[in-house]
Amino acid sequence: MKLLLAPLALSLTIAAASAPAAKPSPKPAASRPEAGGRNLKVLKGWSHERIDSAMGFFAASLGVGCDHCHVRTADRKWDMASDEMPEKATARRMIEMTRALNEKWFAGGPRVTCATCHDGRAEPGRVPPVDAVVAGAERERAKPAQPAEKPTVAELLRRYVEASGGEAAWKAASSRVERGTVVHANRRGEETSKQVNARRAPASLDQRMSRDGKELQRVWTDGASAWFGREGRSEPLEADSAVSFKRDATFALPLALAARGDLKLDGREKFHGGDAWVVTGHPDDKTKERWFFGDDGQLRAVYRESDSEFGPMPEMIRFEDYRPVGALKLPFVIRASDPWDRATVTFEEITLDEPVAAGAFAPPPPEPAETH
Numbered sequence: 183m184k185l186l187l188a189p190l191a192l193s194l195t196i197a198a199a200s201a202p203a204a205k206p207s208p209k210p211a212a213s214r215p216e217a218g219g220r221n222l223k224v225l226k227g228w229s230h231e232r233i234d235s236a237m238g239f240f241a242a243s244l245g246v247g248c249d250h251c252h253v254r255t256a257d258r259k260w261d262m263a264s265d266e267m268p269e270k271a272t273a274r275r276m277i278e279m280t281r282a283l284n285e286k287w288f289a290g291g292p293r294v295t296c297a298t299c300h301d302g303r304a305e306p307g308r309v310p311p312v313d314a315v316v317a318g319a320e321r322e323r324a325k326p327a328q329p330a331e332k333p334t335v336a337e338l339l340r341r342y343v344e345a346s347g348g349e350a351a352w353k354a355a356s357s358r359v360e361r362g363t364v365v366h367a368n369r370r371g372e373e374t375s376k377q378v379n380a381r382r383a384p385a386s387l388d389q390r391m392s393r394d395g396k397e398l399q400r401v402w403t404d405g406a407s408a409w410f411g412r413e414g415r416s417e418p419l420e421a422d423s424a425v426s427f428k429r430d431a432t433f434a435l436p437l438a439l440a441a442r443g444d445l446k447l448d449g450r451e452k453f454h455g456g457d458a459w460v461v462t463g464h465p466d467d468k469t470k471e472r473w474f475f476g477d478d479g480q481l482r483a484v485y486r487e488s489d490s491e492f493g494p495m496p497e498m499i500r501f502e503d504y505r506p507v508g509a510l511k512l513p514f515v516i517r518a519s520d521p522w523d524r525a526t527v528t529f530e531e532i533t534l535d536e537p538v539a540a541g542a543f544a545p546p547p548p549e550p551a552e553t554h
């Protein structure tokens with residue numbers, strides 16, 4: 183949900199791509215009033231969090247920025263409540279139409295979403311794609327033969343534990359520090375920053391982003407709660423961001439996956455130049471996952487869809503360039519994409535059991551009382 187923060191004066195586009203499972207840009211639970219807007223006609227009574235999530239979904243579904251439906255004032259501030267843009271009025275009708283379609287034809291939905299028709303374009307097509315037959319044939323070819331002998335999920339997860347260093351090595355490691363460079367590419371261009379992730383088992387993570395030696399932001403969790411800090415201020419991460427950031431903080435991902443009970447084998451698929459075994463999962467009732475494992479046993483990618491009010495939001499995280507770090511083998515390149523942003527993290531260095539400052543993951547100190 184990174185793009186929608188920028189216009190809300192927080193500009194968090196440069197955020198967190200982290201290993202082993204990166205989700206760029208967590209979002210602080212802004213200390214805003216409960217009602218999400220001053221001029222809500224079809225999303226009446228919605229909180230900021232729900233509005234943000236819906237707006238992100240609209241923008242991603244249409245392949246546009248916030249400026250497609252919203253205007254700025256003369257001093258470049260966003261005026262989201264303004265009804266000046268005709269597209270905003272159209273969007274209101276579209277919201278009502280989509281709701282009506284789902285209610286009448288799809289038992290409530292969301293089966294039909296903005297993405298069903300728009301598919302990344304502001305103007306949906308009317309003509310069937312002329313290359314559909316060709317594309318269909320290619321998809322078939324891309325599906326490798328399914329071997330008669332299939333590994334079990336337990337076998338694939340065991341191979342992953344082995345390939346990444348083995349259970350004993352994972353259990354012996356208690357902390358690691360990753361230092362690298364993140365390149366974010368989105369509709370506004372490319373941004374490069376430095377990232378340092380300090381991690382401690384089982385699920386603490388302190389992630390700092392900086393540019394030209396100046397800290398831009400910090401996101402951290404002690405495994406229970408998660409916070410966002412910028413320019414000396416900090417706040418708790420909002421619910422959705424906290425869930426995904428805490429998930430990404432899992433120290434020993436191979437062991438954590440092996441301990442899960444919800445994973446099922448899907449089959450074999452072509453995946454970026456090599457075949458992969460695909461395992462599906464449902465970590466909670468809002469999230470669907472597909473885990474891709476290479477023939478060397480290593481995790482090559484995870485694809486997630488998280489339900490939002492208007493439909494599922496996708497993200498894909500790829501893991502590349504596995505190298506030895508002590509007794510472990512870890513990815514040195516991580517590529518995370520979602521509809522707004524592609525982030526590539528390249529670690530220059532990963533160290534194990536480097537002392538991590540005491541208190542690195544502690545909750546922020548209470549805010550000093552405001553003085554005026």
Ligand code: HEC
Nearest residue numbers: 186219220221222223224225237241248251262263273274
């Ligand atoms: C496709 C059109 C569309 C796009 C793109 C869009 N919005 Fe909206 N936005 C709307 C509509 C329609 C409403 C009013 C909803 C209602 O009437 O209940 C709205 C309302 C809002 C509001 C509440 C304003 C108020 O005070 O009433 C905010 C905040 C907002 N949008 C933020 C964003 C942000 C941030 C983005 C970019 C990520 C964005 N919007 C992208 C259509 C859009």
Ligand code: HEC
Nearest residue numbers: 240269272273276277280294295296298299300304305306
């Ligand atoms: C059933 C298909 C369908 C669904 C679902 C749908 N749209 Fe549309 N939308 C259209 C069509 C068709 C047009 C073009 C209308 C025209 O040409 O007059 C359009 C046009 C628009 C436009 C104006 C075109 C532009 O240039 O921006 C906006 C904004 C828009 N839709 C937003 C949304 C949003 C937001 C959602 C989800 C809440 C949504 N639509 C869901 C079919 C759909």
